[in-house]
Amino acid sequence: MPSDRPEHRDDNLMERFDREGARRFRARDAILAVALGSVILVLCAGPSIRKAGEQMHGIGRDVVLGIGRPAAWLADQLPFHHATHTFTAWLSPDVSLTGPGGFAANAAAGAGAAAIPPVTPDAFTASQIGAPAPARRRLRSLLVTGDSMSQPLDQDLAQTLDGEGVKVTADPHIGSGISNTLLVDWGKLSVHQVRQYRPDAVVVFIGANDGYSMPGPGGHPVNCCGAQWAAIYAQRVRQMMNAYRQGGAAHVYWLTLPTPREAARARAALVVNAAIEVAAEPWRDQVTVVDTVAEFTPGERYRDAMTVAGKPTIVRESDGIHLNGAGSAVAEKLVLGAIDQNYTR
Secondary structure, three states: OOOOOOOOOOOOOOHHHHHOOOOOOOHHHHHHHHHHHHHHHHHHHHHHHHHHHHOOOOHHHHHHHHHHHHHHHHHHHOOHHHHHHHHHHHHOOOOOOOOOOOHHHHHHHOOOOOOOOOOOHHHOOOOOOOOOOOOOEEOOEEEEEEOHHHOOHHHHHHHHHHOOOOEEEEEEOOOOOOOOOOOOOHHHHHHHHHHHHOOOEEEEEOOOOOOOOEEOHHHOEEOOOOHHHHHHHHHHHHHHHHHHHHHHOOEEEEEOOOOOOOHHHHHHHHHHHHHHHHHHHHHOOOEEEEOOHHHHOHHHOOOOEEEEOOEEEEOEOOOOOOEOHHHHHHHHHHHHHHHOOOEEO
């Protein structure tokens, strides 16, 4: 007898398997499918599981890493991960960035030979960042050193400052240079000077004899005056600056070279001055580059005379390199003006 009740509709539509003569899936089949999918995931994307765990926090991180680390190891032993990455790379909207150079990796590496040197607060002067100027310290001792360029500046500073209770030590090394260690190795000398004199501040005026070739990568000589030579010279200057600043306890005043008359020397001076500027960058708060070019040879153009106190005055020696007495007096004012920014006398 036919029933008046409507035929029951299977809401999950499983009756379609009966209509089509297809088999029904059992729970065991589902478990096998999940297991197979897990194996494929491990073989093809094991490192992704580990990466996901590394980006997580909390207890879930430990669980995912517990699976991800062995999965990543297993995937690395087989070719499937690399092949999958290659075939599906087009699906990713981002550039694949692998290898060294990440900020976190560099921070973890520190200041090693292969790491980027960290930027420290010493690289910024108070005026650069709009901060109040630090209190000036009392200047008690000053070292003035360099090659023949430091004369007679050293004596001028001594005469001015000795009467103000500042002990000035003049230590010139005539004929020496940073690019030539035959007469003196300034890397070693700077350390020796600091140990011997312990100055509150250091004035350096050197470079008239520079332009010699220096050992470069692999020990091969690098001739003046290209970028490679400038980089080597700047590294030597930076080493000296670091010694003279004494970990921030002292301030360094490094004079650039006023442009010489001779073209070849002018070329070398240009590169030396550029190297000095670069060398000082890590410690702008402790190293002041005193620009003599703007004062004596504006625009890198040599001149024997300039206006001093309203009068035309010869300021260079006849060799077209050194400052004479009048020129040294001008340089002294530049140096004292810089010193007065950091010290009281």
